[in-house]
Amino acid sequence: MSGCCPPSRSAPSSVAAADRGAATNAEGLLVLPGGTFRMGTADKDGFPEDHEGPVREVTVPSFAIDAYAVTNARFGEFVDATGYRTEAENYGWTYVFAKFVPAGLRKISPRPEQTPWWCGVSGAYWRAPEGPGSDVGESGDHPVVHVSWNDAVAYCAWAGRRLPTEVEWEYAARGGLDQARYPWGDELTPGGEHRCNIWQGRFPVRDTAEDGYSGTAPVDAYQPNGFGLYNTSGNVWEWCADWFDEAQSSRAMRGGSYLCHDSYCNRYRVAARTANTPDSSSGNLGFRTVADV
Numbered sequence: 001m002s003g004c005c006p007p008s009r010s011a012p013s014s015v016a017a018a019d020r021g022a023a024t025n026a027e028g029l030l031v032l033p034g035g036t037f038r039m040g041t042a043d044k045d046g047f048p049e050d051h052e053g054p055v056r057e058v059t060v061p062s063f064a065i066d067a068y069a070v071t072n073a074r075f076g077e078f079v080d081a082t083g084y085r086t087e088a089e090n091y092g093w094t095y096v097f098a099k100f101v102p103a104g105l106r107k108i109s110p111r112p113e114q115t116p117w118w119c120g121v122s123g124a125y126w127r128a129p130e131g132p133g134s135d136v137g138e139s140g141d142h143p144v145v146h147v148s149w150n151d152a153v154a155y156c157a158w159a160g161r162r163l164p165t166e167v168e169w170e171y172a173a174r175g176g177l178d179q180a181r182y183p184w185g186d187e188l189t190p191g192g193e194h195r196c197n198i199w200q201g202r203f204p205v206r207d208t209a210e211d212g213y214s215g216t217a218p219v220d221a222y223q224p225n226g227f228g229l230y231n232t233s234g235n236v237w238e239w240c241a242d243w244f245d246e247a248q249s250s251r252a253m254r255g256g257s258y259l260c261h262d263s264y265c266n267r268y269r270v271a272a273r274t275a276n277t278p279d280s281s282s283g284n285l286g287f288r289t290v291a292d293v
C-alpha cells in the first residue's frame with residue numbers, strides 16, 4: 001500500500017501508535033528502535049518442551065512491523081494481483097474448528113485422533129474459511145487464515161516484506177515491558193476487562209465469547225500494546241521466519257489464538273511458542289509482516 005492511499009478500516013492507522021511514542025513509516029508499519037530485552041520465560045505455567053526458556057538478554061536492531069495481522073482484504077489484493085493459489089487450495093482441504101463446520105460437512109470430514117475438534121474440510125480455504133458456501137463477506141478487516149508458512153512467505157515477497165524472526169516478534173509483542181506475562185502486563189483481565197480474543201468456558205465444548213468474539217475478531221480489536229501492536233496475543237497464531245528447533249521440520253508460530261484456554265493451552269502468554277510444518281494451514285493461523293529500516 002502506498003503512502004497516499006486513503007486509510008481503510010483494515011489499514012494501519014498511525015494515531016494509536018503515535019500516541020504511544022512509536023513512529024510509523026510511509027507504508028504504515030510501526031518503526032521500532034532496536035534495543036536489548038529479556039526474551040523467554042521461566043514461568044511455572046510455561047511449557048518446557050516448547051523451549052520457552054531460559055530467560056536471556058537479546059539485542060535486536062531497529063525494524064518495522066505491522067501493527068496488525070494481514071487482513072482478508074489485503075491478502076485478497078495479493079491474490080487478485082498475482083493469481084496466487086494457496087496450499088489449502090492445492091491440497092484441496094484445510095483444518096476448520098469443528099463447531100464452525102456445517103453439520104452435514106462435519107460428518108464426512110476426517111478428524112485427527114489427538115485433536116478431534118479439528119475437521120479436515122475439503123474445499124475450505126482463506127476465502128471460504130468454513131468450507132464451500134462460506135465466505136469472508138463482511139470480514140475484510142479480520143486476519144486472513146488458512147495460510148501456510150509458504151503462503152505467508154509468498155505474500156511477503158509480493159509486498160516487499162518478510163516474516164518476523166521470533167526475536168523481533170517477541171520484542172514487538174512485549175511492547176517495552178520487561179518479562180510481563182502478556183503484552184499489557186501480568187494480569188489476564190485487568191479490572192475485569194478483556195484484552196485479547198481467546199476462549200472462555202469449557203474447551204472445546206462451549207465458548208461463551210465473553211471477550212466479544214467466537215472465532216476471529218477484527219485485527220484492530222482491543223487496545224494495542226505499548227508499541228502500538230494489536231492482537232499479538234490471541235485472535236490468530238502468527239507465523240515467524242524461524243525453524244522451531246534443530247529438527248528444521250516445522251516453523252515457529254507465536255501468540256496463540258481464539259481457541260486458547262487456560263485449561264489446556266495458555267499459549268497466549270507472550271513468551272509462548274509452538275510450531276507447524278510449513279505447508280500446514282488452519283482457521284486460527286495467520287501472520288503479520290516486518291521490513292528492514
Ligand SMILES: [Ca+2]
Binds near residue numbers: 197200209210211215
Ligand atoms: Ca473469544
Ligand SMILES: [Ca+2]
Binds near residue numbers: 231232235238255
Ligand atoms: Ca495473534
